[in-house]
Amino acid sequence: MGPGQPSELQWEQALVRVLRDPERIALYRQPIVDLRRGVTAGFELLARFADPEVDAPPFEWFRQAYAFGLGPRLEAAVVRQALRLRDELPPNTFLTVNLDPAAVAHPDAAEVLLVETRLDRVVIEITETSPLGDVGELGRVAKELRERGAFIAVDDTGTGYAGLERLLAVRPQFVKVDRAFVEGVDQDGAKRALLELVGHFASRLDAWVVAEGIERVEELAELIRLGVPLGQGFLLNRPAPEFRPLPREIGELIRRVAERRRLGLVAEALLEAAEAVREGELPPGRIAVVVDGWGRPLRVWDGERDGAAMKISPSTAVAQAARRAMLRPYGERFLPLTVVDDAGRLLGIVRVERMVEVLASEAAA
Known part of the structure; x- marks a missing residue:
């Protein structure tokens, strides 16, 4: 036991206190967002534990609970609290509650779930925090839950x-x-290929893909371009102790990017941030754009060579941008294109290899 860490006795006593008083369990709601319509589709419930002697992250509470043989009981207590929130759900949304595979078929957790005659609008998310165990029993319980109206999710x-x-x-x-x-x-590109494979596999199962941990606008735009239907992450909204609506600007952003995807692929979907530098400041080994005093691109540097900046707007079709890139002098054809705003100021770059990859993917679809 390290300095400041709870002792085994303190952990055991803390777990007993939580199990005796479920009000010590707080459930935070993280939205799961429809990446086509820009609306909240559901909420994942994340447990937080309050105790006067033990201050530890949720995963450590569950780890210690299983070490003391109390894991399924703690999971059952969380599920019981979660089911009480169904009446508070906003319209046309679902709630997701996590369950370890070891708890799914355990009498403590199964009793809480299977006593319910209706589990519609509830998603049971099976995590991967312990060994899988009896696969057949897991499948049997999942079937019973579906018969009561629940959906099943698989994590990680x-x-x-x-x-x-x-x-x-x-x-x-x-x-x-x-x-x-x-x-x-x-x-x-390897991650994009994996997501496409998961998407194809999920479609065979008649399942929806949920991308976790979206934190950057560029990640969001790429997921929309790939056709991933659902997502969650700090960019979209952070976990909160109540059901919060999706921020309006995030919903508008999703709808705008999704509409561009529907109408045809444009440069903005592939936009990457770029370092702006002045003449004589070219950084070795990384991409940069030489700009004038007003932030307008003059030249592009790919870490090894430079050439005149080819400028495109965010709404330029990728196919058109690729054709223009191939009309440049041979030695400059694969330099990144610069994306500029209406005043000609640098917004970022689009890599030629990304355009080729996307166009090839579209042609094969």
């Missing part, structure tokens, strides 16, 4: 073989993609 898809086993065992209606595969997806 793509992070291991056990995750694939869970997918096949429970045949979920929601497939959640871990933050590790969402972070930087706008700059990583």
Whole structure:
């Protein structure tokens, strides 16, 4: 035990206090957002625990509970609190509650769920915090829950073989993609390919993909371009102790990007931030744009060579931009294009290789 860390006795006493008084469990709501319509589709409930002696993150509470043989009881207490919130749900939304595979079929948790005759608008999200256990029993309980109207979600898809086993065992209606595969997806072709594969697999299961951990506008735009239907993350809204509406500006942004995707792919969907520098300041090994005193692009530097800045607007069709790029002198064809606003000021860049990748993907679709 490290300095300041609770002792085993303190943990055991804290767990007993929480189980005796479920009001010590606070449920924070993180929205799950429709990435086509720009509206909240549901809320994931995230447990927080209040105790006078133990201050620890939620995952540590669950870890300690399982170490003391109290894991399913603690999970059941969270589920019981969650089900009480159904009447407070905003219209046309669902709520998601997490369950460890070890708890799904355990009598403590199963009793709380299966005593309910109706579980519509409830999503049971099966996590991957403990070994999978009896796959057949997991599938049987998932079937019973669906018969009562519940939906099943599988968390952390793509992070291991056990995750694939869970997918096949429970045949979920929601497939959640871990933050590790969402972070930087706008700059990583392998991650985009994985998301496309997950999307194809989910469609075979008649399931929806949920991208977790969206924190940047560029990630959001790329997910919309890829056709990922649902997402959550700090960019969209942070967990809160009440059901909060989606910020208006986020909803408008999603609808605007989704509409551009529907009408045709444009440069703004592939826009990346770019470093603006002055003449003589070219940084070795990374992309930069030389600008004048008004922020207007003059030249583009890809870390090794430079050339005249080719300027396009955010609404320029990607196919048109690619054609223009190929008309440049041979040595400059694969330099990034600069995207400018109505005053000609630099907004960012679009890489030629990204345009080629997207156009090839569109042609194969």
